[in-house]
Amino acid sequence: MGFWRKEGEEITSLFSPTSETAEQREEQEGETASGLLQRFKRAVARTRQTLVERFHDLTPGKREIDPAVLEELEETLIATDMGPRTVMEILERARQALDREALRDLQALKDFIQSELLAILRRACGDRHLLTEERLRRASVRPYVILVVGVNGTGKTTTIGKLAYRLRCQGFSVLLCGADTFRAAAADQLEIWAERAGVPMIGQQPGADPAAVLFDALRSAKARRMDVVIADTAGRLHTKVNLMQELQKMCRVAAREIEGAPHEVLLVLDAVTGQNGLEQARRFLEAVRVTGLILTKLDGTAKGGIVIAIAKELGLPIHYVGVGEQLDDLIEFSPEAYVRSLFEA
Numbered sequence: 383m384g385f386w387r388k389e390g391e392e393i394t395s396l397f398s399p400t401s402e403t404a405e406q407r408e409e410q411e412g413e414t415a416s417g418l419l420q421r422f423k424r425a426v427a428r429t430r431q432t433l434v435e436r437f438h439d440l441t442p443g444k445r446e447i448d449p450a451v452l453e454e455l456e457e458t459l460i461a462t463d464m465g466p467r468t469v470m471e472i473l474e475r476a477r478q479a480l481d482r483e484a485l486r487d488l489q490a491l492k493d494f495i496q497s498e499l500l501a502i503l504r505r506a507c508g509d510r511h512l513l514t515e516e517r518l519r520r521a522s523v524r525p526y527v528i529l530v531v532g533v534n535g536t537g538k539t540t541t542i543g544k545l546a547y548r549l550r551c552q553g554f555s556v557l558l559c560g561a562d563t564f565r566a567a568a569a570d571q572l573e574i575w576a577e578r579a580g581v582p583m584i585g586q587q588p589g590a591d592p593a594a595v596l597f598d599a600l601r602s603a604k605a606r607r608m609d610v611v612i613a614d615t616a617g618r619l620h621t622k623v624n625l626m627q628e629l630q631k632m633c634r635v636a637a638r639e640i641e642g643a644p645h646e647v648l649l650v651l652d653a654v655t656g657q658n659g660l661e662q663a664r665r666f667l668e669a670v671r672v673t674g675l676i677l678t679k680l681d682g683t684a685k686g687g688i689v690i691a692i693a694k695e696l697g698l699p700i701h702y703v704g705v706g707e708q709l710d711d712l713i714e715f716s717p718e719a720y721v722r723s724l725f726e727a
Contacts, residue, residue, distance in 0.1 A: 429686030462687030503717035506693035534617030543575025559599035560585030
């Protein structure tokens, strides 16, 4: 099961990754627009049901839009967890459009809301929207170092396994680093995912210095000419000052060992927690240079509007979303597919 290093022992290879099939590589190299849309539709089915049903209930027997309809729509959008401030800003612009008689019927209102949501997501992405695999192809430094951070229970370890599989199927050599030495079972769980993804792993016993584990992994990756190192880190709350400082130390160690490292710091957020996760996310942004987000469990909530709140409040691109438990259930985030999936049956 990958590479494993206990203190005082040599690193040994227990797993020799098999080459991926042509079907696997084709599957991971990007889905068609229609295929991506269908996966998003399945992921946000519960949110869409809430939104679309209540949207249609706003104007029974009539097509004209009036201020009362907008007030009811405000409650509907907030119910999907888009965030009060974001919703109020959108509807204020809708009221202005209504005053100009630019909104005349329900379809025009739906189109307006969709365009507003899409604009929020596109602004958050900016010029930082590139997926990890696209950044890897452009990067001149090897190994490319990715730290994955987040609070406990967000699905960090599972996400790392899925990301490793995605990159491996695209032809990149990947080494996992078990730098979560705070939680006793973390290394064992990561080792299982390393085996499933078909990639090696380096870790140490619980209680070891995470920065030392990362150092070992980077040295090994350089010696083996690996393309990418993905490091698991301890789940931590923003109140754990010592763990936040530990994360900063890992960043310093990576920078000394590899030019420009860590090249990405991906923050994993749980869609089910909704607004409760935003404050914790803000504190992560204060501690480290987060470059992008991965949103997990989008298929497990009726409040998929949290995607909009995250983009609006944090101003960071969402690179991937988790939509299931299988290895290939980590898909690229598409603002267009996401917004369409909220309104189309």
